[in-house]
Amino acid sequence: xxxxxxxxxxxxxxxxxxxxxxxxxxxxxxxxxxxxxxxxxxxxxxxxxxxxxxxxxxxxxxxxxxxxxxxxxxxxxxxxxxxxxxxxxxxxxxxxxxxxxxxxxxxxxxxxxxxxxxxxxxxxxxxxxxxxxxxxxxxxxxxxxxxxxxxxxxxxxxxxxxxxxxxxxxxxxxxxxxxxxxxxxxxxxxxxxxxxxxxxxxxxxxxxxxxxxxxxxxxxxxxxxxxxxxxxxxxxxxxxxxxxxxxxxxxxxxxxxxxxxxxxxxxxxxxxxxxxxxxxxxxxxxxxxxxxxxxxxxxxxxxxxxxxxxxxxxxxxxxxxxxxxxxxxxxxxxxxxx
Amino acid sequence: xxxxxxxxxxxxxxxxxxxxxxxxxxxxxxxxxxxxxxxxxxxxxxxxxxxxxxxxxxxxxxxxxxxxxxxxxxxxxxxxxxxxxxxxxxxxxxxxxxxxxxxxxxxxxxxxxxxxxxxxxxxxxxxxxxxxxxxxxxxxxxxxxxxxxxxxxxxxxxxxxxxxxxxxxxxxxxxxxxxxxxxxxxxxxxxxxxxxxxxxxxxxxxxxxxxxxxxxxxxxxxxxxxxxxxxxxxxxxxxxxxxxxxxxxxxxxxxxxxxxxxxxxxxxxxxxxxxxxxxxxxxxxxxxxxxxxxxxxxxxxxxxxxxxxxxxxxxxxxxxxxxxxxxxxxxxxxxxxxxxxxxxxxxxxxxxxxxxxxxxxxxxxxxxxxxxxxxxxxxxxxx
Numbered sequence: 001x002x003x004x005x006x007x008x009x010x011x012x013x014x015x016x017x018x019x020x021x022x023x024x025x026x027x028x029x030x031x032x033x034x035x036x037x038x039x040x041x042x043x044x045x046x047x048x049x050x051x052x053x054x055x056x057x058x059x060x061x062x063x064x065x066x067x068x069x070x071x072x073x074x075x076x077x078x079x080x081x082x083x084x085x086x087x088x089x090x091x092x093x094x095x096x097x098x099x100x101x102x103x104x105x106x107x108x109x110x111x112x113x114x115x116x117x118x119x120x121x122x123x124x125x126x127x128x129x130x131x132x133x134x135x136x137x138x139x140x141x142x143x144x145x146x147x148x149x150x151x152x153x154x155x156x157x158x159x160x161x162x163x164x165x166x167x168x169x170x171x172x173x174x175x176x177x178x179x180x181x182x183x184x185x186x187x188x189x190x191x192x193x194x195x196x197x198x199x200x201x202x203x204x205x206x207x208x209x210x211x212x213x214x215x216x217x218x219x220x221x222x223x224x225x226x227x228x229x230x231x232x233x234x235x236x237x238x239x240x241x242x243x244x245x246x247x248x249x250x251x252x253x254x255x256x257x258x259x260x261x262x263x264x265x266x267x268x269x270x271x272x273x274x275x276x277x278x279x280x281x282x283x284x285x286x287x288x289x290x291x292x293x294x295x296x297x298x299x300x301x302x303x304x305x306x307x308x309x310x311x312x313x314x315x316x317x318x319x320x321x322x323x324x325x326x327x328x329x330x331x332x333x334x335x336x337x338x
Numbered sequence: 339x340x341x342x343x344x345x346x347x348x349x350x351x352x353x354x355x356x357x358x359x360x361x362x363x364x365x366x367x368x369x370x371x372x373x374x375x376x377x378x379x380x381x382x383x384x385x386x387x388x389x390x391x392x393x394x395x396x397x398x399x400x401x402x403x404x405x406x407x408x409x410x411x412x413x414x415x416x417x418x419x420x421x422x423x424x425x426x427x428x429x430x431x432x433x434x435x436x437x438x439x440x441x442x443x444x445x446x447x448x449x450x451x452x453x454x455x456x457x458x459x460x461x462x463x464x465x466x467x468x469x470x471x472x473x474x475x476x477x478x479x480x481x482x483x484x485x486x487x488x489x490x491x492x493x494x495x496x497x498x499x500x501x502x503x504x505x506x507x508x509x510x511x512x513x514x515x516x517x518x519x520x521x522x523x524x525x526x527x528x529x530x531x532x533x534x535x536x537x538x539x540x541x542x543x544x545x546x547x548x549x550x551x552x553x554x555x556x557x558x559x560x561x562x563x564x565x566x567x568x569x570x571x572x573x574x575x576x577x578x579x580x581x582x583x584x585x586x587x588x589x590x591x592x593x594x595x596x597x598x599x600x601x602x603x604x605x606x607x608x609x610x611x612x613x614x615x616x617x618x619x620x621x622x623x624x625x626x627x628x629x630x631x632x633x634x635x636x637x638x639x640x641x642x643x644x645x646x647x648x649x650x651x652x653x654x655x656x657x658x659x660x661x662x663x664x665x666x667x668x669x670x671x672x673x674x675x676x677x678x679x680x681x682x683x684x685x686x687x688x689x690x691x692x693x694x695x696x697x698x699x700x701x702x703x704x705x706x707x708x709x710x711x712x713x714x715x716x717x718x719x720x721x
Contacts, residue, residue, distance in 0.1 A: 032641055203718050223715035230714055231658050232543065234340050238637070239630045241345040260626040306619050313622030317613040324600050325423040328629040332347070
């Protein structure tokens with residue numbers, strides 16, 4: 001299957017079920033069924049599963065393309081997380097439940113291991129896959145476990161996962177920290193997708209908006225800023241592709257590259273988008289805010305660019321490789337590492 | 339947008355070139371000093387280029403019948419990456435290998451190909467590029483150097499500036515006006531091959547801010563050129579130069595100019611026992627950027643391999659890559675300077691200062707940042 005054959009039906013579905021007007025209703029507390037049910041029926045949630053087990057048998061790299069599409073359309077349900085959770089549960093021989101799932105990765109021993117703050121899309125999730133020190137459990141997200149962050153228009157929530165009843169105990173062990181890495185690469189791919197759409201929108205706006213008797217797109221200062229924005233969008237997309245290219249589960253260093261680059265691109269991209277849009281971009285009515293709020297949320301979720309840079313840099317410094325070029329070359333040849 | 343820049347893989351048969359070239363480099367360079375490595379593709383070494391040529395590493399993308407390797411852009415990417423990784427002094431053959439030889443292959447006559455290409459591949463003749471003039475930098479279309487057709491060929495008058503290694507090169511491929519005037523802009527320009535030993539050519543090296551001499555001023559005073567000095571079509575110089583610049587802007591040399599310093603600084607951090615925290619974050623950021631930029635550079639190479647002229651993609655990757663290269667000395671200076679009581683090796687300091695001073699040139703050579711962003715803006719449909 002080519003990437004286009006894979007993507008086109010998915011994007012068509014997203015255009016159909018995840019319109020901006022529906023997104024706005026969901027952000028105000030409306031139901032997600034109209035988005036979730038078609039997604040559940042479509043089979044895309046089992047994208048990573050073997051065809052023998054009723055899945056689509058996609059690679060993680062192919063899933064990455066779908067994640068970018070989800071980001072482009074600001075899909076207001078945890079699609080990537082659910083795909084991952086269903087794959088991990090199926091590998092453990094546990095039939096996955098229906099309904100959206102999020103990934104929870106508390107840092108054990110940090111003194112804050114009950115809560116995970118600001119988990120994206122947790123307000124619309126029914127289940128959480130929790131990893132503590134490599135041990136994975138599936139939990140039901142009751143009202144008591146999920147607390148709205150009170151951020152205007154956000155679907156993120158603080159999750160007290162100990163209040164969530166455990167449904168399946170100790171189903172499976174993974175490498176410690178793996179779920180956080182997977183959550184990070186999902187966010188990276190969504191950033192790449194949302195940033196791409198934001199660029200299109202900003203370029204279109206610059207062409208429409210006239211000042212000084214001509215479209216602002218004709219002003220060199222505006223052109224140079226949009227060029228920088230385009231560069232950052234391309235950088236983010238390539239990093240997201242790299243992050244998803246190392247198989248499933250992904251390599252930690254590939255994830256670190258993806259989340260670092262995509263996270264670092266966010267403030268550069270959003271500040272230019274805002275600069276070009278001017279005051280209208282600060283209004284709730286304009287769609288710009290829908291993109292930037294998602295980008296900000298994705299940037300700090302599952303470790304920011306500094307977190308992942310430190311992981312990557314410490315790994316390199318503590319190793320014995322003395323050529324940075326060799327190290328980055330090796331990323332393309334390496335699968336799971338430590 | 340810019341979907342052509344997508345993750346691509348280097349073919350296994352090209353990856354296989356790494357081991358033998360590493361052996362050659364180890365034998366030739368040995369313990370090459372750090373400050374020399376940092377000069378990278380400004381380092382001119384005739385013997386080294388000759389050795390590379392003899393081993394078949396120059397002109398890899400040229401057909402075998404012209405003495406080339408008969409391979410594709412990916413093979414060249416691998417070899418160039420290996421050369422830059424250790425800061426090998428590649429300047430002598432660099433220009434010819436990267437852009438002059440492909441230009442001659444694509445636009446030259448059979449006689450021109452036979453005359454120049456196999457010598458280029460053997461590392462016997464070296465080229466420089468005559469584009470900038472005192473009055474024509476970013477505004478390249480306003481070049482005033484002029485070649486007037488005569489009964490025997492051409493008479494060339496004018497001057498070029500910032501021509502890298504003209505003082506050592508055998509030939510210059512010059513962009514000159516052959517008809518019309520500056521007001522005609524992109525029309526009436528042509529590319530001519532100038533024998534730099536011809537009477538009337540005067541070359542004056544310009545000392546740079548680090549004390550090195552690489553770029554030059556070149557004067558042409560009634561220089562006689564044969565008929566077949568013209569490369570490609572008369573008046574088609576602008577289109578040819580545009581295609582040539584895609585080669586010039588696309589390679590990994592737009593990422594790796596500060597890599598010697600980066601590797602030396604990492605060694606310093608290890609010996610100082612700083613393996614975590616802020617320094618690790620900076621190391622990780624450099625690695626993540628390098629990994630991503632490398633994939634972008636390979637993606638541009640993949641467009642070359644498809645026979646395209648990725649002018650837009652190359653501009654985008656060059657601007658990103660040179661921004662990265664330039665940030666390395668700045669941020670490493672931040673780190674080292676933040677620890678005034680931590681001793682650093684003399685050669686690390688020397689290399690840091692050299693790169694800090696020369697780094698602004700990274701986003702000037704091969705097209706300025708502002709010009710590249712203008713090209714990207716055109717790609718976005720803004721101009």
